[in-house]
Amino acid sequence: MNNIPAQIIDGKTIAAAIRERVKDGVQALQQKGKSVSLTAILVGGAEAARVYAANQAKTCNEAGIEYSLLELPAETSQDDLLHQLDALARDRRVTGIMLHLPLPPGLNSQQAQFAIDVIKDVEGVNPSNIGHVLYGHPIISPCTASAALALIESTGVALRGAEVTVVGASRIAGRPIALLLTERGATVTVCQVDTRDVAAHCRRADVLVVAVGSASLISGDDIKPGAVVIDVGINRRIETAANGQTISRIVGDVDFESARTVAGWITPVPGGVGPMTVAMLLSNTLRAARLAWGVDTIW
Amino acid sequence: MNNIPAQIIDGKTIAAAIRERVKDGVQALQQKGKSVSLTAILVGGAEAARVYAANQAKTCNEAGIEYSLLELPAETSQDDLLHQLDALARDRRVTGIMLHLPLPPGLNSQQAQFAIDVIKDVEGVNPSNIGHVLYGHPIISPCTASAALALIESTGVALRGAEVTVVGASRIAGRPIALLLTERGATVTVCQVDTRDVAAHCRRADVLVVAVGSASLISGDDIKPGAVVIDVGINRRIETAANGQTISRIVGDVDFESARTVAGWITPVPGGVGPMTVAMLLSNTLRAARLAWGVDTIW
Numbered sequence: 020m021n022n023i024p025a026q027i028i029d030g031k032t033i034a035a036a037i038r039e040r041v042k043d044g045v046q047a048l049q050q051k052g053k054s055v056s057l058t059a060i061l062v063g064g065a066e067a068a069r070v071y072a073a074n075q076a077k078t079c080n081e082a083g084i085e086y087s088l089l090e091l092p093a094e095t096s097q098d099d100l101l102h103q104l105d106a107l108a109r110d111r112r113v114t115g116i117m118l119h120l121p122l123p124p125g126l127n128s129q130q131a132q133f134a135i136d137v138i139k140d141v142e143g144v145n146p147s148n149i150g151h152v153l154y155g156h157p158i159i160s161p162c163t164a165s166a167a168l169a170l171i172e173s174t175g176v177a178l179r180g181a182e183v184t185v186v187g188a189s190r191i192a193g194r195p196i197a198l199l200l201t202e203r204g205a206t207v208t209v210c211q212v213d214t215r216d217v218a219a220h221c222r223r224a225d226v227l228v229v230a231v232g233s234a235s236l237i238s239g240d241d242i243k244p245g246a247v248v249i250d251v252g253i254n255r256r257i258e259t260a261a262n263g264q265t266i267s268r269i270v271g272d273v274d275f276e277s278a279r280t281v282a283g284w285i286t287p288v289p290g291g292v293g294p295m296t297v298a299m300l301l302s303n304t305l306r307a308a309r310l311a312w313g314v315d316t317i318w
Numbered sequence: 319m320n321n322i323p324a325q326i327i328d329g330k331t332i333a334a335a336i337r338e339r340v341k342d343g344v345q346a347l348q349q350k351g352k353s354v355s356l357t358a359i360l361v362g363g364a365e366a367a368r369v370y371a372a373n374q375a376k377t378c379n380e381a382g383i384e385y386s387l388l389e390l391p392a393e394t395s396q397d398d399l400l401h402q403l404d405a406l407a408r409d410r411r412v413t414g415i416m417l418h419l420p421l422p423p424g425l426n427s428q429q430a431q432f433a434i435d436v437i438k439d440v441e442g443v444n445p446s447n448i449g450h451v452l453y454g455h456p457i458i459s460p461c462t463a464s465a466a467l468a469l470i471e472s473t474g475v476a477l478r479g480a481e482v483t484v485v486g487a488s489r490i491a492g493r494p495i496a497l498l499l500t501e502r503g504a505t506v507t508v509c510q511v512d513t514r515d516v517a518a519h520c521r522r523a524d525v526l527v528v529a530v531g532s533a534s535l536i537s538g539d540d541i542k543p544g545a546v547v548i549d550v551g552i553n554r555r556i557e558t559a560a561n562g563q564t565i566s567r568i569v570g571d572v573d574f575e576s577a578r579t580v581a582g583w584i585t586p587v588p589g590g591v592g593p594m595t596v597a598m599l600l601s602n603t604l605r606a607a608r609l610a611w612g613v614d615t616i617w
Binding site for chain 2: 127129130133145146148149153154179180182188190194195197198201204206207209210211212213215317318
């Protein structure tokens with residue numbers, strides 16, 4: 020351990036800059052009469068999901084993106100859902116599509132994701148988009164993975180030849196992150212629940228990405244001095260304050276206080292990957308519109 | 319090092335058993351009047367490619383699969399190629415499609431691969447099929463990756479929690495292999511050309527997969543005693559015999575003689591991954607036909 024605390028990777032500030040760029044890009048399209056829109060589908064949404072969607076609407080509108088929420092009843096059949104996704108794919112006024120997860124029990128989310136039009140898939144969750152990432156020719160990349168990559172790159176660390184450990188092999192975060200970093204020339208190890216010695220893999224990593232969803236899983240002892248640490252986890256922890264009151268706090272997968280004394284750079288939670296993922300969704304929405312309008316092309 | 323030589327993973331024998339199973343499966347479909355076919359596209363094929371295709375025809379016919387070679391002139395445009403792939407996708411008599419690579423200069427192979435019908439894509443190279451593998455819901459898996467996995471599984475080694483090192487991050491072999499092994503619960507590290515210390519990653523691997531295309535890159539010194547070693551490389555080496563004659567020999571990426579004194583199991587080259595990859599192509603062709611005829615379903 021050293022005593023120089025890690026530099027904080029300020030996700031909020033980096034995200035704000037991206038959102039400004041997106042806003043400019045959206046404006047440029049609109050000035051040519053080309054709309055930029057995002058239709059989100061929410062099936063059988065609970066109150067919390069509606070609050071989330073309302074926030075998303077606000078964020079989109081700030082960037083000039085037209086946001087619509089398509090609410091479907093919980094009883095929606097898989098066929099109906101696929102039909103809706105197909106209709107959105109064909110609708111020229113819709114340039115971006117996303118599907119809120121989880122879906123109600125009985126619906127197949129992966130089949131639905133596969134039915135999201137590839138060039139309107141602003142979350143980058145269609146398996147085709149994942150495959151294009153593996154092939155080194157991304158059309159639209161998964162938001163969380165892109166967010167992690169952008170935050171790593173913001174530090175200026177050289178990824179080519181770097182030892183990278185990704186803790187967590189989820190389909191939405193860990194695995195796509197590993198693909199993006201492999202493409203950048205890093206030597207990437209993906210640890211998962213059955214990994215024998217996660218700490219050893221963490222301690223040898225120049226870049227450590229933790230995406231498990233387990234509060235304070237990784238501490239400073241598990242970090243190589245000077246490493247770049249990207250904390251993808253967002254966990255709610257209930258704590259008892261000095262006055263006996265119960266408070267709820269958002270924490271990451273990394274124990275920030277111990278980690279910052281060892282790491283060279285670290286993302287805070289909140290304020291790291293979270294706002295950056297939102298910025299990437301907006302950036303993808305602009306990209307999708309550019310593809311839909313033929314301003315960008317795939318090949 | 320120990321002195322008990324490694325057990326040889328006999329790809330030829332394992333492949334022969336798979337080919338028999340495929341033959342039975344093909345026959346079962348045909349008895350119900352459902353054809354199993356593979357149409358291979360060869361654009362501007364050189365003599366060597368035609369010889370390869372002729373061998374493929376023979377292999378398919380032995381399994382009861384109807385094989386057609388569609389030869390297109392070297393001047394074929396990208397649009398023509400996409401048009402042909404689309405026609406094959408729509409043709410109900412065609413249940414399997416593959417595209418010989420490399421394509422002549424000027425043609426975009428990734429765009430062409432993306433145009434191969436997902437359920438007829440017997441090589442598993444459409445980015446959608448790669449993405450479905452990452453999502454843990456494979457429709458048709460890439461042949462070489464499936465071959466490597468099947469050979470590892472033939473040893474009975476437990477993959478869950480195993481330390482796996484994949485040397486080589488190619489899009490056709492290394493990266494898909496890593497996805498399949500991650501899905502099986504292994505801790506997977508992918509090394510590539512800029513990896514700082516490939517040997518160190520190899521020496522800690524319970525399972526080592528080498529897929530670089532560089533003769534005898536990995537020696538016994540780089541192998542953990544008892545490890546499973548899968549050699550994906552097929553390299554032609556020119557040697558001078560004792561009598562002064564020049565001979566051409568097929569060798570793998572692993573130096574077999576030194577490796578077999580350390581490893582627990584090892585694939586020979588030739589006779590390891592090669593014949594197994596062919597068997598996987600046949601197995602995928604049967605799978606594609608079952609999907610095309612609705613005997614298997616995706617979801």
